[in-house]
Amino acid sequence: MIVKVRRGLLAVGIATLVAGVLRLRGATVEEPKGGGWRELTGPELR
């Protein structure tokens, strides 16, 4: 009985650890499909 409880706790602990790591790492970053950043210069700031 005690062995089963220990195994259960171990399984829950490992699952929590894996879930935590995956949650903290986040998802893969996908780049925007098109476009990009361009610096604004003089005439555009008037």
Add this chain to the structure above:
Amino acid sequence: MGAVGARVARQLLYLGPLDDLVVVDADPARAEAVAESIGEPARVAVAAAGEAEDGDVVVLAVPGSHVESASAALARGAHVVSVSDDLVAVQQLLGLDAAAQERGRHMVVGAGFSPGLSCVLAALAARSFERVEEVHVAKVGTGGPSCEHQQLQAATEDGMDWRDGAWESRRGGTGRELCWFPDPLRGVDCYSAALAEPALLLGAFPDATRITARAAGGRKAVLLSRLPKVRRDNPEGTLGALRVEVRGSQGPSHDDRVLGAVDRPAVAAGAVAAMAARWALDGRLTRTGASGLAGLVEPGPFLAALAERGVKVAVFEGGQHGPEVATAGRRS
């Protein structure tokens, strides 16, 4: 006085002649060191608000609430510039609008990187539209240990989004969005937090149906901050970025405009606060009373002046037109 305050003092000297520059800090040795590094006309005093005189400008760049100091400076006839990014402090400072108007003084609220530069970017983007419908701000980075502490605190508190004419509370650390910032930061997950931008931008865009703000970090940053630190805090903060998306209409067509900036938040905040103070002294702000920068400056000339101080801004363009543009770089 932290990473921002020392830079404000230094930047003020570059922006025009000053008769007097009084440096104040709870730590007299720190104030002395800053004044000494700047040189004439900088000097140290015990309380800025207590020394302020009619027509002077007081820049508040210390941690904590600025309301008492701002009220005292206003009462002495000074203009006030606050770099506070604390939502409650910003709301309280905006509440001094009537008092500032009555005295014919400027109260610039949230004059840093975010809020501050973020508000000016929103004002510039809004020039593309007859009617502004939505404003969405995202930020990443901190300007120093105090700023980082404030940001972690904000991540644990509920954010306030403006939606369809009412404030909507959103739990801090939720509402993850992938926001695409200018290089080199690029894609960063941002979350709801107790940020000041919606409160400040509503004054400038009262007809907007949605105003939101998100910050990088969220619960992950809060969790990690509780673990023992391997490295010491960088007193100069981290590299930061802003992404401001404004959606609006021009005649029958609806479109959006996305502006951004990358800089060290403390450096940019110092330049923004100093510029706001200089414009207050020179009478270049558009109205008296308490407001965010979006309601106080002509955004183009203000950003052009900041560009001369090295603070550059960018536009996201070249993507698809229409509703798809709104999701470029964002994931709801």
